[in-house]
Amino acid sequence: MKLDRRTARLVYGWLWLLPAAVLMAAFTHYPIVGGLVSSFFSTPRQGRLSRFVGLDNYAAMIADPVFWQVLRNNFLYAMGTIPVSVCLALLMAMWVNRKFRGRAVVRTAYFTPTILPMIAVANIWLFFYTPQIGLLDKICSFFGIPGHSWLGDPSTALACMVVLAIWKDAGFFMIFYLAALQGISPEFEEAALIEGAGRWYFFRRVTLPLLMPTTLFVMVNATINSFKLVDHIFILTKGGPDNASSLLLYYIYEVAFGFWDTAYASTLTVVLLVILGALAITQFKYIEKRVHYQ
Amino acid sequence: MKRSVIRVLVGLALAVAVMGGTVAHAVVELNMYYPVAVGGPITKVIDDMIAEFEKANPDIKVKAVYAGNYDDTRVKALAAVKANQPVQLSVLFSIDVFELMDQDVIVPFDDFATSAEDKQWLASFYPALMENSKVKGKIWGIPFQRSTIVLYHNKNAFKEVGLDPNKPPATWDEMVAAAQKLTKKDASGNVTRWGVHIPSTGYAYWMFQALCIQNGQVLMNLDGNKTNFDHPDVIEALQFWRDLAAKHKVMPEGTIDWGTLRQKFLEGATAMMWHTTGNLTPVKEGAKFDFGVSMLPAKKRRGSPTGGGNFYIFKKASAEERKAALKFIKFMTAPELTARWSIATGYVATRPDAYKTPTLEKYVAEFPAAAVARDQFQYAVAEFATHENARNKKFLDDAIQSVVTGAKPPKEALTAAQQQAERVLKDYR
Numbered sequence: 001m002k003l004d005r006r007t008a009r010l011v012y013g014w015l016w017l018l019p020a021a022v023l024m025a026a027f028t029h030y031p032i033v034g035g036l037v038s039s040f041f042s043t044p045r046q047g048r049l050s051r052f053v054g055l056d057n058y059a060a061m062i063a064d065p066v067f068w069q070v071l072r073n074n075f076l077y078a079m080g081t082i083p084v085s086v087c088l089a090l091l092m093a094m095w096v097n098r099k100f101r102g103r104a105v106v107r108t109a110y111f112t113p114t115i116l117p118m119i120a121v122a123n124i125w126l127f128f129y130t131p132q133i134g135l136l137d138k139i140c141s142f143f144g145i146p147g148h149s150w151l152g153d154p155s156t157a158l159a160c161m162v163v164l165a166i167w168k169d170a171g172f173f174m175i176f177y178l179a180a181l182q183g184i185s186p187e188f189e190e191a192a193l194i195e196g197a198g199r200w201y202f203f204r205r206v207t208l209p210l211l212m213p214t215t216l217f218v219m220v221n222a223t224i225n226s227f228k229l230v231d232h233i234f235i236l237t238k239g240g241p242d243n244a245s246s247l248l249l250y251y252i253y254e255v256a257f258g259f260w261d262t263a264y265a266s267t268l269t270v271v272l273l274v275i276l277g278a279l280a281i282t283q284f285k286y287i288e289k290r291v292h293y294q
Numbered sequence: 295m296k297r298s299v300i301r302v303l304v305g306l307a308l309a310v311a312v313m314g315g316t317v318a319h320a321v322v323e324l325n326m327y328y329p330v331a332v333g334g335p336i337t338k339v340i341d342d343m344i345a346e347f348e349k350a351n352p353d354i355k356v357k358a359v360y361a362g363n364y365d366d367t368r369v370k371a372l373a374a375v376k377a378n379q380p381v382q383l384s385v386l387f388s389i390d391v392f393e394l395m396d397q398d399v400i401v402p403f404d405d406f407a408t409s410a411e412d413k414q415w416l417a418s419f420y421p422a423l424m425e426n427s428k429v430k431g432k433i434w435g436i437p438f439q440r441s442t443i444v445l446y447h448n449k450n451a452f453k454e455v456g457l458d459p460n461k462p463p464a465t466w467d468e469m470v471a472a473a474q475k476l477t478k479k480d481a482s483g484n485v486t487r488w489g490v491h492i493p494s495t496g497y498a499y500w501m502f503q504a505l506c507i508q509n510g511q512v513l514m515n516l517d518g519n520k521t522n523f524d525h526p527d528v529i530e531a532l533q534f535w536r537d538l539a540a541k542h543k544v545m546p547e548g549t550i551d552w553g554t555l556r557q558k559f560l561e562g563a564t565a566m567m568w569h570t571t572g573n574l575t576p577v578k579e580g581a582k583f584d585f586g587v588s589m590l591p592a593k594k595r596r597g598s599p600t601g602g603g604n605f606y607i608f609k610k611a612s613a614e615e616r617k618a619a620l621k622f623i624k625f626m627t628a629p630e631l632t633a634r635w636s637i638a639t640g641y642v643a644t645r646p647d648a649y650k651t652p653t654l655e656k657y658v659a660e661f662p663a664a665a666v667a668r669d670q671f672q673y674a675v676a677e678f679a680t681h682e683n684a685r686n687k688k689f690l691d692d693a694i695q696s697v698v699t700g701a702k703p704p705k706e707a708l709t710a711a712q713q714q715a716e717r718v719l720k721d722y723r
Contacts, residue, residue, distance in 0.1 A: 045396060045721075066692075130554045131546060132486075132563040146484045152495070152548030154699050240495055241549040241695035257369040258684040260397065 032273065039266040050263070057267040067268065069243050070251040073158055077247060078226040080162035081169065086218055088166065089173030090211070096174075097181045107178075114172040122235035125164050126151075129236070151237050154244035161245050164232055169225060173218045180214040181207075216287055223279050227272065248272055322618040324356045327374070328385035329367035329603060336360075339638045347625045354618045363496075364603065365684070368393075375399050375608055382611035383619040385603040388426040389679035391434050392518045396681060400606045402432035406616050415624060418645045423600055425516070425676035435604030436623050437644040439635075441570040442598040442667045442674055443504050445469075445591065446577060449584035451476055451487065451565040462566075462588040466508070466534065469566070469591045473544035476565035489544030490566040491559070492535060494698045496552030499690045500601055501568055503678050504590055505531040507597030513690075518680040519722040523690060523712035524705075532704040534593075536697050549695050556580070570601060571667040574640025578661070587663035589670045596673040602641065633657075642667040680715075681722040689714045 039057055044050040061067050096107045113121065128135040129150040137147040150156050184207065192202045230250040233239055239246030239254070246254075249272065256265035330336045337360050344356050361367040364387040371384040386394070394400045407416060419437050427435040449459035455475045463469035473489025480486050492501050499513075506513055511527035514520060522528060538545040559567045560580045568590065569577075577585065590598050605623045607616055625631065629647045633654035636643040643649055649658065649668060658665045680686045693707035 126551075126554060127557075130551065130558065131548075132488075133554075133558055133561045141484065144482050144484075147546075149546050149548030149550070152546075152550060152699070154701060238495060240691070241699045242692045242701060254684075254688070257373075258365060258688070259682065260372070260393070261685075 035266045035269045035273075038263055039270050041263055043261050043263040053263075057263055060264065061267050061271070066243055066246075066251065070239075070246045070248050071271075073244070073246060074227065074248045076158060077162055077165070078223065080159070081165045081226050082219065082222040084162075085166045085169040086173060086215070086222055088170040089218065090177050092170065092174045093177030093181055097178060110171045110174055112171065113168050114175075116168075118168065118229065118231035119235060121164070121168060122232035125160075125232070126236055129160055151245075152241060154241050157237055157241060157245040161232065161236065161247075164236075165226070165229070169222060173222065176214050176218055177211065180211050184210050216283065219287070220280065220283055223283070224276065227276055248275075320353070322354050322615060323380070324354060324383060324615065324619055324622060325359070325374075325379075325381045326356065326383045326385065327359050327361040327367050327371045327381065329361060329364045329387075336639060339635065343626060343631060343635070346631075347622060350625070351621065354622065356622055364390075372397065372399065375610060378610075381608060382615045383605060383607045383623070385438055386435075386606055388435055388437070388440070388600070388602060388604045389677050389683055391426060391429055391604075391606075392679060392681045393683050394606060395429065395434065399608055399610075400434055401609050401611075401616070402434050403436065403607070403620075404432050406613070407620055412620070415627075418647065419627075420642075420644060420646065420671050422671045422674040422676075423642075423644055426600065426679055427604060429518070435606050436627060438603055438605050438623075438627065439572065439639065439641045440600060440602040440604075440644055441572040441641055442600055442670050443501065443568055443590055444571050444574075444598070444666050444670065445566060445568060445588050446559060446573075447566045447586050447588070448559070448562065449586050451562070451583075459584070459586065462586055463591050464588075465591050466593045470538070470542050470544065473538070473566065474542060477544050485546070487562060488546060488564040489542075490538065490568075491545060491550050491555055491564040492538070492568045493552040493555050494535075494549040494695060497570075497601075498549075498694045499678050499687050500599060502532065502535070502690065502694050503599040503675075504568070504597060505535055505593075507599065507673075507675055508590065508593040508595060509534075510594040512675060513678050514680050516676065518683075519719045521680065521686060521690075521712060521715045521719065523693070523708045523715060529704045529708055531593075532694065532697050532708060535694070536700070536704060539698065540700065548699055572602065572639060572641050574663065574667075575638065576640070578640075578663075587666045589666060589673070596670070598670055598674055599677040600674050601677050636664070640664075642671075680719060682718050685718055686715045 038050075040052060040054060041050045042053045042056070092110050096103055096110065127133075131137055131147050131149045131152070134150075136150060140147060148156070150160050188206050188210075189202065192206060197205070227247075228249060230247050230253070233245060233247065233250045237245045239250055243251075248268065252265050252268045252272065255261050255268060328340060340358055340360075344358055348355060359370075361370040367384065368386050368390055371381060371386060374381045391400075403416060407413070416433055416436075423437040423440050424433070427433050427437070445462060447459075447462050452459040452472075457472055457475060463472045469490060476487065476489040477485060478487040494501065503513055506528050509527045509531040511522060511525050511531070513522055513528065539547050555564075555567055555569060556573055556577060558564055559569075560577065560582070562583070571587075574587065589596055605626070607619050607623075611619060626635075627644060629645060629651050630653065632643045632645060632648040633651040635641065636648065636654060637657050643654060648654055649665070654664075678687065678690070689711040693702075693711040696702040696707050697704050
């Protein structure tokens with residue numbers, strides 16, 4: 001049997017897609033659907049089988065104060081980390097893009113936090129934050145500021161997480177900005193100089209717009225990170241005191257593997273998916289309109 | 295090195311046996327997970343003990359995997375069991391017994407430890423340590439890395455403020471009085487040394503249990519389906535904890551981290567701390583000053599919950615594997631090894647006859663602190679364990695943390711926690 005040309009090309013194309021498609025289906029799409037389905041069922045316990053409960057899990061979630069708290073925490077955490085780490089990354093990139101002595105050292109220093117594993121970083125910062133004997137309190141006491149239980153106070157615990165996340169992420173985003181900055185042709189600057197544009201004006205009207213594709217990419221990554229990176233919570237606070245530093249994904253882990261309440265964990269996961277999906281659509285649909293690809 | 299040599303030898307022996315046409319003994323492979331919740335080189339100690347066991351029992355191979363703290367280890371072991379991976383036994387939290395039973399993954403030891411010798415072995419442990427193992431008349435866990443809470447105090451600091459370093463506080467009032475003397479401030483009024491620290495992260499409920507027992511109230515029934523969070527004595531105990539910071543000013547505001555507390559004690563940032571006996575050896579090795587260890591102070595009575603990990607055998611293990619696992623656990627809990635394990639870690643020796651071994655007798659004579667936990671056994675009670683334990687523990691932990699950070703009054707926080715626990719536990723009555 002001989003395939004006609006069109007079919008052959010079709011089969012050929014699909015064969016190329018197959019490996020990736022299988023992996024995506026097995027490890028992304030199937031779990032998503034599976035999670036959605038199990039959010040409508042109860043958790044099997046004491047020999048009782050799982051049964052269909054409709055929207056019961058969602059009702060329980062809406063009545064769960066911890067859920068609302070971690071959602072609010074996650075929102076504050078994202079608002080705290082994303083703008084600062086992105087701005088800082090841009091600043092650092094502008095700085096190390098110029099020629100000066102010791103540039104390689106500074107670049108390396110900025111990038112180091114990125115290559116360290118999050119768990120190791122959290123263990124280091126745990127001792128920074130430790131009251132009395134920690135670095136932060138040592139510095140404070142040098143200036144006569146009284147010590148503080150940074151991680152043990154609900155009003156500062158989340159902020160401690162934010163600072164750590166910025167420190168960890170900014171260097172990573174800097175690399176993207178640095179690469180983008182080096183892709184900008186020097187002719188623009190020369191032309192702007194001839195036209196008499198100031199440096200701020202040049203940055204605002206030329207550099208920043210040219211960096212927009214990178215900014216979009218970095219923003220998407222920063223947003224995802226603020227929802228998916230919770231390793232440090234395990235080391236620093238375990239979500240405490242009284243859930244003050246817990247984030248949505250950490251709570252999902254607790255419910256799923258601490259309480260073994262798989263149905264409720266699925267319900268929370270669906271919420272996380274909806275949030276991330278909505279954010280991704282917003283970012284791509286609306287911000288992309290303002291992105292200028294060269 | 296040694297282990298790999300043994301493995302090669304075992305392999306060679308096996309090859310010879312196969313070539314000879316008869317397999318004398320098939321090698322049973324056991325996989326286990328275990329947690330580490332304290333400092334010190336625990337993994338090395340465990341590896342050495344296993345090497346010794348394998349040497350004595352060439353037909354059994356044991357692969358022990360360090361899996362994090364108690365919660366991490368439970369997660370990993372249960373995930374492995376559910377994924378049908380070969381894991382026959384594990385050291386898991388003594389208080390996970392209800393959860394493990396409800397998930398139907400463990401077997402009681404009475405089912406296969408049936409010989410007279412086995413029965414004698416099962417009866418050889420301290421009764422206080424078996425309280426968390428016995429459910430519905432059967433024994434589900436064998437005490438291994440077990441502890442109680444003790445009071446560590448810095449003798450140099452005691453001397454400095456004119457307190458008798460060999461007379462640690464024996465009551466709540468004495469502890470507050472001593473802590474007030476021990477709290478030291480610099481010229482600008484900032485505290486440089488606190489009187490006492492009771493950690494309120496990680497195992498807050500455990501510390502709280504000690505306070506409640508001392509105030510004459512246990513937190514749950516032994517069937518694990520009823521809690522007493524809103525009992526007046528319990529509320530009073532939490533008020534006392536809060537008062538240490540708020541009223542007496544001998545403990546810092548906010549939660550106190552479990553993990554970094556030992557370091558703070560070693561650096562003199564607090565003169566006394568409540569911590570597990572499992573930290574005894576690291577404190578001994580790290581302290582640059584004279585320190586003492588004593589039983590926790592009393593209110594209405596003395597008391598501490600027991601704590602730590604038990605050996606469990608999983609249901610999926612075959613009869614042969616169960617037999618091998620039993621042999622292994624018996625080896626690990628024999629008096630001599632128990633004695634050595636206790637010295638290497640600071641965990642309590644789990645049976646009276648271990649304290650009669652020359653090894654431990656000598657150690658206790660030189661270092662009397664090692665016997666404090668044993669002496670405290672007479673006042674010890676079961677650690678907090680209920681059905682859906684992780685969830686109820688979290689209700690309690692959250693309540694404690696909201697009180698010690700000053701966010702809620704004890705009565706309100708504990709009444710809410712009780713209601714939450716009630717909702718979960720009513721299904722199990």
